[in-house]
Amino acid sequence: MTKAYVFPGQGAQFVGMGKDLYEQSALAKELFEQANDILGFRITDLMFEGTDEDLRQTKVTQPAIFLHSVILAKTLGESFQPNMTAGHSLGEFSALVTAGALSFEDGLKLVAQRAMAMQKACELEPSTMAAIVGLDDKTVEDACTAIDAVVVPANYNCPGQLVISGSFEGIDKACEKLTELGAKRALKLSVGGAFHSPLMEPARAELAAAIENTQINAPICPVYQNVSAQPFTAPTLIKKNLIDQLTAPVKWTQTVQNMLKDGAAHFTEIGPGKVLTGLIKKIDRATACENISSFQG
Structure with missing residues (x-):
């Protein structure tokens, strides 16, 4: 059976996200603490015990969703065997890390830089x-x-x-x-700015250098990227698509349709919430879907 794993984007965050992972998995705890060190602040405190307001801060929201998704996928062990992956906007970084194209550390650094660059672009032009x-x-x-x-x-x-x-x-x-x-x-919508529009050009320009200087490997399976909704495995093209993503639309409907056309028989959403599961059902009601948002043990 061709299994597709998909990862949510901004807006899926909730207070307490990832706490069960931290408390029940030694691997998850190690990765969360590594993330605290990389970011230079204890994002775990804000994720587990913070307020909705804390989680709405751009510098927190994007890394928090990325960490919840990626660490949850890593705790699935041998049961995590995707044949194809995709992510909605921010979720594309989660998909690339879980498919082995990006390291955990590099993925988190890029997500943090992306969040700050987008925040600055929003402040330049409301x-x-x-x-x-x-x-x-x-x-x-x-x-x-x-x-x-x-x-x-x-x-x-x-x-x-x-x-x-x-x-x-x-x-x-x-x-x-x-x-x-x-x-x-x-x-x-109650969002910080015009994401995926020409107004994100300053963020795209700022993030381009960081992405170009990051090691990206060939993933273990095709990653369907937002910009064109097509599958990619070539690191140079993956980089270009990641850069273009900030000012280009997220073609999620087309992505799911292409994954189905290419044989996806079962979709699993990994990370907070089940927004993508709902969207996939609206794209094709007959598709088998599930969401994993908590530690599986």
Whole structure:
């Protein structure tokens, strides 16, 4: 059976995440303590005992989700045998580490640098995102193109659910236009900025050098990357896609469809929450899915 492992992105965090791993697995405890040393602060204290506000800090959110996903995968041992992997936005780094393309240490360092670079880009130009529900992709794409302000499709989450990203002006105009066109919902999201849009260019430029200088190996299985929704194993292409990811849309619907076309028979979401499990079911109702979000013993 062709097994696909997928990893969640930002927004899946919750207070207490990873605490059971830390307390019940010696390997997990060792990796969490290594992460505290790498980051220079005790992220475990914020993950296990912090507040929602603590976890919403960009420098905490992205590393926390990455750590929960990657360490959980590592505790699965021999039961973790993926034939293909993918991750949603930030989750792509989790997928690359668990597929052996990136070391745990390098993956965490890149995620921390990515978080800070994105935070800086958000502060340069305040911006936001909105979820558009109930319209086909082309209608949303055409409406964004026609608006005289920065607004672009950012996350193709599932059919009928597309997140747009841009300036406050662009998002306001797009939400108004798309509501007129029949969107069931045009909901502004509580996010720090316009992720996966041209407004992330400063972050892309800053992270590019760090990614170029990081050792990336051929993964043990194909990793389907957000930028094109295609499978990759060549380190040079994996690097390029990681760099481009910050300003390009997350093609999650297309990724899942391509994994299914290439033989995926069972999807397992590893990490906090079960957002991706829900999206995969909306992309193909017949697909077998499960989520693992806690220590399996």
